[in-house]
Amino acid sequence: MAPMSDAGSAAKIRLFVEHPLGAGQTVPLSREQAHYLFGVMRLTVGDFVLLFDGLNGEWRARVADAGKRAGALVCEARTRPLQVPPDLWLCFAPIKKARTDFIVEKAAEMGAARICPVQTDFTNAERIRRDRLQAHAVEAAEQCGGTYVPEVSELQRLGAVLDTWPEGRRLMFCDEALAGEGRALGDAPRGPWAILIGPEGGFSEAERARLRALPFAHPVSLGPRVLRADTAAVAALTVWQQALGDWA
Amino acid sequence: MAPMSDAGSAAKIRLFVEHPLGAGQTVPLSREQAHYLFGVMRLTVGDFVLLFDGLNGEWRARVADAGKRAGALVCEARTRPLQVPPDLWLCFAPIKKARTDFIVEKAAEMGAARICPVQTDFTNAERIRRDRLQAHAVEAAEQCGGTYVPEVSELQRLGAVLDTWPEGRRLMFCDEALAGEGRALGDAPRGPWAILIGPEGGFSEAERARLRALPFAHPVSLGPRVLRADTAAVAALTVWQQALGDWA
Numbered sequence: 001m002a003p004m005s006d007a008g009s010a011a012k013i014r015l016f017v018e019h020p021l022g023a024g025q026t027v028p029l030s031r032e033q034a035h036y037l038f039g040v041m042r043l044t045v046g047d048f049v050l051l052f053d054g055l056n057g058e059w060r061a062r063v064a065d066a067g068k069r070a071g072a073l074v075c076e077a078r079t080r081p082l083q084v085p086p087d088l089w090l091c092f093a094p095i096k097k098a099r100t101d102f103i104v105e106k107a108a109e110m111g112a113a114r115i116c117p118v119q120t121d122f123t124n125a126e127r128i129r130r131d132r133l134q135a136h137a138v139e140a141a142e143q144c145g146g147t148y149v150p151e152v153s154e155l156q157r158l159g160a161v162l163d164t165w166p167e168g169r170r171l172m173f174c175d176e177a178l179a180g181e182g183r184a185l186g187d188a189p190r191g192p193w194a195i196l197i198g199p200e201g202g203f204s205e206a207e208r209a210r211l212r213a214l215p216f217a218h219p220v221s222l223g224p225r226v227l228r229a230d231t232a233a234v235a236a237l238t239v240w241q242q243a244l245g246d247w248a
Numbered sequence: 249m250a251p252m253s254d255a256g257s258a259a260k261i262r263l264f265v266e267h268p269l270g271a272g273q274t275v276p277l278s279r280e281q282a283h284y285l286f287g288v289m290r291l292t293v294g295d296f297v298l299l300f301d302g303l304n305g306e307w308r309a310r311v312a313d314a315g316k317r318a319g320a321l322v323c324e325a326r327t328r329p330l331q332v333p334p335d336l337w338l339c340f341a342p343i344k345k346a347r348t349d350f351i352v353e354k355a356a357e358m359g360a361a362r363i364c365p366v367q368t369d370f371t372n373a374e375r376i377r378r379d380r381l382q383a384h385a386v387e388a389a390e391q392c393g394g395t396y397v398p399e400v401s402e403l404q405r406l407g408a409v410l411d412t413w414p415e416g417r418r419l420m421f422c423d424e425a426l427a428g429e430g431r432a433l434g435d436a437p438r439g440p441w442a443i444l445i446g447p448e449g450g451f452s453e454a455e456r457a458r459l460r461a462l463p464f465a466h467p468v469s470l471g472p473r474v475l476r477a478d479t480a481a482v483a484a485l486t487v488w489q490q491a492l493g494d495w496a
Binding site: 083102106109110111143144145146221222223224225226227228231234235237238239241242245246247 | 357393485
């Protein structure tokens with residue numbers, strides 16, 4: 001829940017709601033949302049906000065009822081259509097809290113469809129707070145004008161992810177050990193993809209051997225420098241979006 | 249000053265020093281460095297660290313003298329040559345503290361040669377702590393195995409930067425208002441370049457008009473989504489490094 005800065009006009013409030021939006025639709029507010037809109041942002045009956053539900057685009061909604069702990073909005077007009085990202089998953093090994101939060105935020109901003117934390121041999125994190133990471137993805141979409149929120153999966157072992165890999169989904173595999181020997185993505189087929197970013201300590205030899213042998217894996221180099229995992233995530237999303245996504 | 253994680257071996261300490269390195273060279277330590285190496289990391293005489301000075305590559309150095317407030321290292325062998333980045337400046341409008349720190353860190357990691365904070369019409373920051381930002385660039389190089397540290401310039405007005413623009417340097421100009429109408433960089437000439445990232449509120453109309461009219465400016469789109477300034481910085485560095493830098 002956050003105002004979007006927009007120079008030259010009053011700040012716009014954009015809010016993700018888990019309620020289907022449509023013309024004339026009444027949207028009940030959670031206690032937190034009511035507190036934010038009426039307590040923090042001081043909106044009153046008749047004021048407007050922008051809503052999105054991840055499915056039906058962005059709607060201008062009017063405050064119909066403003067209470068301390070509850071409230072309701074009424075959708076008036078659709079302001080933007082749903083912008084669905086390409087069918088791209090971002091798989092990454094969770095790292096320190098702030099940088100994991102950052103990866104989730106950036107994946108939502110850059111247009112990943114799904115965010116999959118994976119536990120590798122050198123991943124320290126034994127568990128994640130999925131709900132907290134999901135909230136970061138929501139906030140990134142709210143702040144950046146997104147109309148779609150990628151789902152954050154539960155943490156899974158890399159081995160299990162690869163054992164149940166969906167047919168037809170390709171894997172862009174970024175590993176600093178590949179520097180200079182990665183393939184270009186330019187000629188790779190479009191369709192469902194996933195990006196895999198290794199942990200700070202890199203992949204283990206066993207993981208690397210398995211990844212290299214996968215018929216659906218495309219090793220890609222992110223240049224001659226060692227990048228932190230969060231930097232590598234944004235760089236990899238850029239490389240993929242430019243070559244195969246919706247940036248072209 | 250930070251240990252570099254390196255799975256499978258003991259943590260390596262990498263330290264930037266402002267003292268020329270060479271075979272047999274003795275390197276005096278500052279009070280902070282001595283405290284870090286001997287107080288925090290518990291090194292003693294005879295232990296090794298990796299040093300770089302931004303000019304002569306990376307050297308393995310042995311602790312020759314270890315005191316509480318001072319000490320000395322002796323360079324033994326060069327472990328890596330200097331890796332000079334391409335002649336690329338990253339110009340950006342400072343934003344909130346944490347995200348400004350992040351942009352500087354990422355520019356150092358991704359291989360910018362110089363980091364130039366610029367004040368635009370919609371930049372809130374009136375001043376920056378140049379020394380603190382420079383320390384972030386040093387730390388990023390220490391952590392990511394860099395041998396070069398980009399210099400962080402003092403904050404300058406965008407207008408003044410453009411008034412004194414060096415001849416022959418091209419400008420990759422990223423603005424969300426350009427979404428979909430930017431040019432591809434693929435055919436642009438190599439040589440000295442700068443990237444300019446706008447502030448969160450975008451450029452003013454006057455700035456945009458001036459930037460578009462510059463003969464050395466190349467507008468580049470970073471896709472159909474609104475990106476935060478820190479995300480845009482990493483994405484723009486990736487686009488440039490892939491097309492014209494040393495990632496190819």
